[in-house]
Amino acid sequence: MPVKDKADFAKNILPFLADLEEDEAGPDPLLAAKRLGISPQDMVVLSRNENPYGPSPAARAALQDVPMHRYPDSRPFLEALSRYTGFFPPWLVTGAGMDEIISTICRIFLGPGDRALIPAPTYNLYALATGLCGARPFYQPRTASFAVNPDIPDGVKMVFLCSPNNPTSNALSEDNVQAVLDETDAIVFLDEAYVEFAGKSLAGLVREHQNLVVGRTLSKAFGLAGMRLGYAIAPPWIAEQYRRVAPMFSISSPSLAAGVAALQDLDWMRECVKRTVSERERMRERLPCALPSQANFLYLQTGPESRGIAEQLLK
Ligand code: PMP
Numbered sequence: 001m002p003v004k005d006k007a008d009f010a011k012n013i014l015p016f017l018a019d020l021e022e023d024e025a026g027p028d029p030l031l032a033a034k035r036l037g038i039s040p041q042d043m044v045v046l047s048r049n050e051n052p053y054g055p056s057p058a059a060r061a062a063l064q065d066v067p068m069h070r071y072p073d074s075r076p077f078l079e080a081l082s083r084y085t086g087f088f089p090p091w092l093v094t095g096a097g098m099d100e101i102i103s104t105i106c107r108i109f110l111g112p113g114d115r116a117l118i119p120a121p122t123y124n125l126y127a128l129a130t131g132l133c134g135a136r137p138f139y140q141p142r143t144a145s146f147a148v149n150p151d152i153p154d155g156v157k158m159v160f161l162c163s164p165n166n167p168t169s170n171a172l173s174e175d176n177v178q179a180v181l182d183e184t185d186a187i188v189f190l191d192e193a194y195v196e197f198a199g200k201s202l203a204g205l206v207r208e209h210q211n212l213v214v215g216r217t218l219s220k221a222f223g224l225a226g227m228r229l230g231y232a233i234a235p236p237w238i239a240e241q242y243r244r245v246a247p248m249f250s251i252s253s254p255s256l257a258a259g260v261a262a263l264q265d266l267d268w269m270r271e272c273v274k275r276t277v278s279e280r281e282r283m284r285e286r287l288p289c290a291l292p293s294q295a296n297f298l299y300l301q302t303g304p305e306s307r308g309i310a311e312q313l314l315k
Contacts (some may be wrong), residue, residue, distance in 0.1 A: 051223035196221035
């Protein structure tokens with residue numbers, strides 16, 4: 001028998017994976033530091049849109065007393081989220097980062113042959129999570145100002161909105177989101193990962209729309225990306241389905257403890273947001289090709305020169 005090689009087995013990979021774009025978060029910081037001859041400690045890594053100031057010191061302190069022999073108890077985290085968002089716990093679900101929330105929501109609503117509307121360009125996980133459920137992304141171009149076209153084709157089962165949008169950095173207007181909700185029977189997932197930097201949330205719309213889920217994370221303004229803390233505000237009927245489908249203990253006890261402490265120190269988070277927004281505006285003044293941003297990152301319209309500009313910025 002001839003020895004089979006990788007190609008004989010790679011044919012089993014799901015075909016849609018070949019069409020997905022790579023997640024591009026810039027060069028590896030350690031390699032870049034080495035190449036530029038600087039110490040990694042002197043570098044501030046911004047390419048994953050984290051909070052470079054880190055979390056509240058209370059989050060680190062909270063790790064001391066975490067019981068490790070028990071399964072995690074997410075109730076204190078839910079209560080802290082309830083105080084922060086103004087929604088009661090039946091309207092809240094949690095996951096190991098918003099990425100897990102997105103994948104779980106897709107598993108509730110998308111199956112083979114279904115379609116999900118994805119306004120392009122946007123965060124690449126929506127397409128991956130859609131495809132992994134056997135469903136197909138339906139990419140719809142945004143308007144010139146990166147708003148979402150509210151003409152939602154019939155038969156779409158999910159719509160992914162992102163405000164402020166990664167990568168275009170603009171927030172969607174309430175009218176724009178409302179127009180999408182008016183137009184469709186699909187489940188609308190509104191990703192508010194960067195909402196603290198925009199100042200205005202549309203989560204209040206969940207009270208009026210039984211098909212709206214708003215995803216959030218502690219990875220950005222709260223500086224806890226490494227702890228993997230995501231949550232969503234959802235109508236209770238969707239939250240119930242979520243709890244049936246989601247892994248029970250995906251957020252570890254140390255992460256939950258850090259999350260509770262961070263949510264009790266909102267002054268820290270707000271100060272980080274203030275400093276980030278001020279740095280964002282300082283950078284934007286120096287970069288004529290950067291568009292106005294409501295997030296903690298800038299979207300540059302560079303034309304074909306982007307690699308050279310990225311290298312200059314890195315330096
Ligand atoms: N949504 C958007 C728009 C993002 O940019 C990111 C992270 N880059 C996420 C969700 C994922 O967040 P988390 O770290 O909570 O998984």
